[in-house]
Structure formats: C-alpha cells, structure tokens
Amino acid sequence: MxxxxxxxMVVFLLPMLFSCASAKFDQIGFDKAYRDGxxxxxxxxxxxxxxxxxxAALKNIDIGVLAHYAKKYEASATYFNEGDRLLDAGKLDGVxxxxxxxxxxxxxxxxxxQNKIKDAVVELKKAxxxxxxxxxxxxxxxxxxxxxxxxxxxIRGFDEDEEPDGKLQEAYNTFGVKPAEVNEGxxxxxxxxxxxxxxxxxxxxxxLLRNASGDTEGxxxxxxxxxxxxxxxxxxxxxSNALTAKENNAYLNxxxxxxxxxxxxxxSFYFPKEENGEAVFLSxxxxxxxxxxxxxxxxxFKFAYPVVRENxxxxxxIETVVTNAATGKSDTYPxxxxxxxxxxxxxxxxxxxxxxYQRNAAESILGKLTxxxxxxxxIFAARKAVEQASNPIAQxxxxxxxxxxxxxxxxxxxxxxxxxxxxxxxxxxxxAKASVTTIALPPATYTVTVRYFHASLVLFEETFDNVQIxxxxxxxxxxxxxx
Numbered sequence: 071m072x073x074x075x076x077x078x079m080v081v082f083l084l085p086m087l088f089s090c091a092s093a094k095f096d097q098i099g100f101d102k103a104y105r106d107g108x109x110x111x112x113x114x115x116x117x118x119x120x121x122x123x124x125x126a127a128l129k130n131i132d133i134g135v136l137a138h139y140a141k142k143y144e145a146s147a148t149y150f151n152e153g154d155r156l157l158d159a160g161k162l163d164g165v166x167x168x169x170x171x172x173x174x175x176x177x178x179x180x181x182x183x184q185n186k187i188k189d190a191v192v193e194l195k196k197a198x199x200x201x202x203x204x205x206x207x208x209x210x211x212x213x214x215x216x217x218x219x220x221x222x223x224x225i226r227g228f229d230e231d232e233e234p235d236g237k238l239q240e241a242y243n244t245f246g247v248k249p250a251e252v253n254e255g256x257x258x259x260x261x262x263x264x265x266x267x268x269x270x271x272x273x274x275x276x277x278l279l280r281n282a283s284g285d286t287e288g289x290x291x292x293x294x295x296x297x298x299x300x301x302x303x304x305x306x307x308x309x310s311n312a313l314t315a316k317e318n319n320a321y322l323n324x325x326x327x328x329x330x331x332x333x334x335x336x337x338s339f340y341f342p343k344e345e346n347g348e349a350v351f352l353s354x355x356x357x358x359x360x361x362x363x364x365x366x367x368x369x370x371f372k373f374a375y376p377v378v379r380e381n382x383x384x385x386x387x388i389e390t391v392v393t394n395a396a397t398g399k400s401d402t403y404p405x406x407x408x409x410x411x412x413x414x415x416x417x418x419x420x421x422x423x424x425x426x427y428q429r430n431a432a433e434s435i436l437g438k439l440t441x442x443x444x445x446x447x448x449i450f451a452a453r454k455a456v457e458q459a460s461n462p463i464a465q466x467x468x469x470x471x472x473x474x475x476x477x478x479x480x481x482x483x484x485x486x487x488x489x490x491x492x493x494x495x496x497x498x499x500x501x502a503k504a505s506v507t508t509i510a511l512p513p514a515t516y517t518v519t520v521r522y523f524h525a526s527l528v529l530f531e532e533t534f535d536n537v538q539i540x541x542x543x544x545x546x547x548x549x550x551x552x553x
Contacts (some may be wrong), residue, residue: 095119104499109140112499124163127156128495131165131173135499139550143180150177154196164495168414171197171269172500178275179325179548187544191279197272238432241439245355247341247371252431255339257375257423264420270299271325271409271504274309278323281313282544289313305406305506312508320539322509323546324390326405326520329383329502330552332412334419336492338374357442364446367480371434372487375427376494378419381412381502384524384553388505395515395536405505405520412502422493430490437486445479501552511539520549529553 095118103111113136121129134149150173157170174197181190234242234249242249273295281289293313297306312321342350351368358364388405452472459465518534530551539545 107139109136110142112136113140113142113145124161125495127153127161128164128497130156131169131497132499134173135176135497138176138180139499139552141183143183147177147180147184150174150180164493166415166418166496167266168269168411168418169497169500171272172411172497175269175272175275178272178279182279182546183548187279187283191276191283191285194272194276194279197269197276234432238436241435244357244439245352245369245435247352247435252341252371252373252435255341255373256427258420259424260420264417266414266417267299268295269409270296273299274408274506275325277309277313278544278546286313300408302406305408308406308506308508311510319510320513320541320543321545322392322511322516322518322537322539323544324405324507324509324518324520324549325408325546326388326505326522326549326551327501327503328385328388328505328522328551328553329381329412331496331498331500331502332378332381332415333498334376334378334415334492334494334496336374336494337377338372338490338492341371341373357439357446359443359446359450362450364442364450366442366446367483369438369483370487371431371438372490373427373434374430374490374492375423376419376492377423378412378416381410383502384529385522385551386525387523389521389523390507390509391519391521392509392511393517393519395517403507403509405507408504408506410503411500415496426493430492434486434490437489438483441482441486442479445475445482448475449479451475501550513540515539518547520547520551522551522553 095115100112100115103109103115113133116129116133116136119129130149130153134146134153137143137146137149140146153165153173154170154177157165174193178190178193181187181193239249242252273292277289277292277296280286280292290313293306293309296309312323340349342352344350349370351370353368355366355369356363357366389402390405391400391402393400449472452468452475455468456465456472459468516537516539518537519531520533521531522529530553532549532551534547537545537547
C-alpha cells in the first residue's frame, strides 16, 4: 500500500515538475508570448518543440537567445555553451557562421551582466580569433572568412558548376531534358563580396572588454578591425575615446539590438514551367528497363532553393537621453548603426543557394528516374504474373498486385516532388541590427533612456535608473527592441 501511494504521488507530481521546466509547444501561443515580450514562456515552449534530426545546435542557440532577452543570463550561457560545443564537434547543420558569432556576442554579454569580464573576453576570442582562424584553414567548406590566398579559387569553383556528371547527364537524356533549360532558374553565382568578413559587433565588444581586462594592445587591435569592417569615422573616434579614458572623464557605452532578422523562405518552381498558373507536364517518356521500353505517366520536375527577405522592423533611428540624477541636466545622443545582421543572412544565402539548387535538381531528376525504374520493374513482374496465372483466383490476385504496382508508380513520382525542399533553417529570434554609442560623462549617477523611433514616433523606450559612471570603469548598457 505504501508503494502504491508513492506511485500515485509520482503520477500527479511528474506533470507538475515537467511544466515548470517546459511547456507544450503551440505556435499560436508562442507567437503571442513573443509579441508580448514573454520570453521566459517562449523558452519553456521551445524546450518542448521538435527541431528534427541534427538540429540540436540550432535549438540550443534559439533557446539561448530567448533566455538572454528574458535576462536569464546564467541559463542563456548554459544553452549557448552547449550550442557552441555541438558546433565544435562538427554539428553545423542549419547554423551559419554569422549565427555562430552572434552566439558568442550574446554570450559575452551574458558574462558581462554577471560581472565575469574574463569569461566574456574568452567568449569573444572564440568569435574573433579561434573561429576566424578555423574558417581560413577550412577551405573545403563555405564556413569561411575572407583570406586573400584562397578566396578567388573558391569562387572560381562555381565556374563549371552547370555541367552535370555522367550519371546525371544520362538521366537528362532519358527524360529528353537539357541541363541549360533546368539551369534557367538557378540562383546567381556568388562573388568575393559574398564571403563572410567577420562580425564588427564582436570586435567592438572585444575592444571594450579587452580594455577593461587590461589587454590594451588587444583592444587597439580589435578597434582597428572595427575600422576595417565599418569604416565610419565617428565610430572609430568614439571607440578610440572609450579606450583612452582620462581622469574625471568616464564613458557610458550603450549597445542596442533592434528589429527582427531577415528570414529565409523557399522558392520553388517546376519544369516545364507553369502556364497561366496551370501545371505543364512532359509526356510520352520511355524508360529502358531490362532491354524493354517502359512508358511512364506525364511528369514534371520540382526545383527549390532559399531566398532571404528583408529585416522586419519599423525602427529607423535610435537615440539615448542621459540625465544627471543630481543636477537634472539632460542630453540626447544618437546611436550609430554598427552591423546589419540581415545583410549577413543574404551573403550566407548567396554562397549556398546555387549549390542547394543544383543538389535539388539532381535529386529531382535522378530520384524520378530511380522511382520509374523501380516501379517499372515491379509492373513488368506483375504483368507477367497476370499472364501466367493458371486460374481465375490467381489471375484476380495478380491483377490486384498489378493495379497496386501501377498506382505506386504515380505515387512515387509525386512523392519525389514533395521531398524537394529548400533548407530554410536559421536562428529565427536574432535581432536585425546592432547599434552603439559611447558618451563621455563626468563621474556621477545617471538615468539613461534608450528610445526607438519610426520617423518622429517613439515606438518603444527602455530606461535604466541609477546608472553609476566611474573613472576608468567599463559601464556597458544593453538595450533590446525587436519591433
């Protein structure tokens, strides 16, 4: 009886314990919670979401981002560290390099908010040192940073990409389709400009945090990288001032993340092209099977690749109002755009979309040929069984088998089309842009308000009270508005 009572208690308590850690994923509920800024609930719901095979790194990044928005910095660091561990282990599926850098950027801020400056610096070293070096050495993939010794050769690798190999060309011939016709819808070839240069946000944070940790030489080097990646003169001057704070002249640094990052979407179309929205099919195709020509039903080929839309944001400028708590004096300062992460999505997509299109085209054409041969072989065998049936019952059974085999052929050809999908995986909850300002202030206590504007309309404002500005001490505020 004692054990029965314990079992009953466990049955009732387990769901309660589970609900504290996670919540059932519901897209409508999630979207509402996200719009309302209830990021803690979003975290719990994502824990229960099935991300599919090989997407564990992406899931950890998404939850880590939401935890950061919820100011659950310790939890966010835990998820980001697991995501980074999976990436280091080669689990790169669905994660672009700039997204991996964003992981380190937000994780460095996680540690800064916990007063762990050294850990924050280590996190940024992963982005602006370890991953850059690994990218330069890994020329066999598109996980790559610009390196003058190899980038031209890498791009030239696309020059002959329109030529199918022997097996694929044979499939083209069988269907009477020309590669040039299929390639008409292919995305453009990437250029050197599409290669990833690194994150100016990572270098900007690196300069501030390295300087705070005493690594002044490393801070100046990061400042120079900022200048290369974002050659805005006021930005360089602002950062230079922050690295050379003088007595009785302290600095307030504000980093703002705004908007929602550009999303990938699938573009799919068919060959032959549709006419006035109506499907067009290839007919009269004969497939050789065991020396006999086999007629297949009319078919069309599906092709797909990802495209990137624009950032979703109403914000067109950001400013901060700094008020001295003792004197009541207020001053307003604009924030400078540091990095547009939506542009990085586009670059990453430009490097991958063409190759993905080609893979899908090959999968569509070879897949249909394989399905036709497999089903045709079964149909030939079923027809022979009908011919050789010795009695009405056997003949009826054989006819049923033939009918099933013929139906299977049509289904297999359609299933091939359904399987052709563009890879639109990405870290969906990242902000679109990073903006910054560094303000020279006399040491004192301030109230700081960051305002996000659309034209003259204030969309959102975030206020930080009792901000202590001290001599030669890093003070970094992080503000987020995803509108």
